[in-house]
């Protein structure tokens with residue numbers, strides 16, 4: 001499509017706004033333009049945190065010489081024409097705002113050559129105006145250099161952080177686009193030093209190795225899911241690989257890098273109950289769907305999308321990630337070192353590749369275990385087909401009881417016991433409030449509680465699971481758990497967690513071999529034998545490879 005200025009009826013519908021906030025925003029817009037131009041190679045260079053210079057070169061289709069100046073007019077774009085197009089955008093850009101916004105706050109040089117032309121075009125712009133223009137030679141593609149960003153705008157320059165902070169924002173942006181487009185070869189130079197280089201061979205795992213390192217790349221699980229509406233593809237970390245914040249989520253919709261609380265929640269939901277509180281996965285996923293299924297014209301920086309079918313998207317993403325976690329990965333392929341390419345692999349070409357043993361991933365299910373004994377009256381030691389297993393008896397029992405009570409709850413058949421001797425409890429004003437707020441819920445779990453004034457309550461029945469011991473302590477723990485508003489755990493899970501925790505075998509309790517075997521048998525049958533309901537591990541596994549390595553039997 002040729003570049004032209006959009007008609008006013010279209011521009012008035014565009015969610016315009018300030019797009020250039022910091023050097024990384026310039027990098028983002030220029031990379032998007034290169035991608036829209038169909039580039040297969042993009043080189044990004046930045047100096048002085050990008051405030052001094054940002055230069056993006058590509059081998060895309062280029063801008064025809066006669067249209068080069070037009071590209072810097074507000075609302076000039078080659079990507080959409082009319083209102084209809086706004087509803088089905090397939091390019092990264094569509095507003096014709098980026099180049100004029102950049103040229104307004106920096107000095108810009110452009111060197112571009114379109115496929116159809118013999119010679120390239122050079123433009124130099126200051127204060128948004130072309131001050132020099134000439135023919136120059138270049139191979140097909142475009143280079144845009146942006147220097148002295150915000151120099152004429154001291155107030156905005158003041159808002160920039162240190163060079164290293166701005167550089168790290170730039171790195172983040174380039175990393176994200178490299179992850180979104182494994183088929184494009186990216187290079188990033190910061191102050192002349194190579195910071196990132198990808199192969200552009202289409203292998204996402206390969207890009208992950210460049211961004212997060214080889215070990216992470218090897219451990220990541222494949223994510224593949226499909227539905228009539230969408231396709232989800234990517235990689236996600238196993239439970240053994242976690243981070244302490246959410247910044248390791250890379251979410252793309254039709255390869256557009258987006259901030260999406262909906263997708264983030266779907267992913268967290270898939271890991272729910274499997275990770276400790278405050279632990280987050282590393283996930284890279286792209287959602288593909290028809291352009292008509294989303295609205296990308298909702299945010300000035302184009303970093304948000306609105307899905308027309310949020311529910312479906314949420315559940316397919318959650319299910320797909322869960323599926324990835326349940327799948328036992330097949331033998332990993334070995335990384336092959338070569339001089340200029342750090343490593344590469346291909347599942348299709350198995351020739352001269354052997355399985356690697358480095359940290360094999362734990363399947364979620366437990367293998368059959370042979371009990372060796374108990375240590376510190378707290379941990380069970382067992383042998384499995386691949387090494388040694390250490391099991392926390394309390395955590396394991398908690399998992400068993402939790403699954404049991406949740407299963408009963410799902411059937412609305414919680415087993416109840418009437419107490420021969422009703423137990424009286426006196427509650428603090430706060431606990432009384434929590435009890436009253438949850439009274440109906442608790443009845444569904446088998447608690448029959450009667451008030452007899454003065455914050456005194458009579459407990460007539462409790463879930464069978466609790467046995468007859470320490471009912472008062474169980475109630476205390478329960479009200480405490482229900483009162484915890486920090487996590488977003490649904491109330492019934494809180495009740496089940498609390499009951500399981502209270503009733504489970506404690507650390508320090510001696511168990512007979514028969515009791516241990518029964519405990520392991522029941523643990524094996526749970527859905528998530530490797531974590532307790534709070535997300536802490538129930539099992540530590542030291543595999544044969546690790547043992548051999550630690551004893552120096554293997555290099």
Ligand code: ADP
Nearest residue numbers: 033037071077078093094095096097098099142
């Ligand atoms: P938009 O991307 O929304 O169209 P921009 O201001 O970012 O608006 O770019 C304006 C136009 O300049 C684009 O529509 C495109 O035609 C052209 N252009 C910009 N960068 C490049 C590039 N790297 N290669 C080819 N064409 C480009």
Ligand code: MG
Nearest residue numbers: 032033093098
């Ligand atoms: Mg653009």
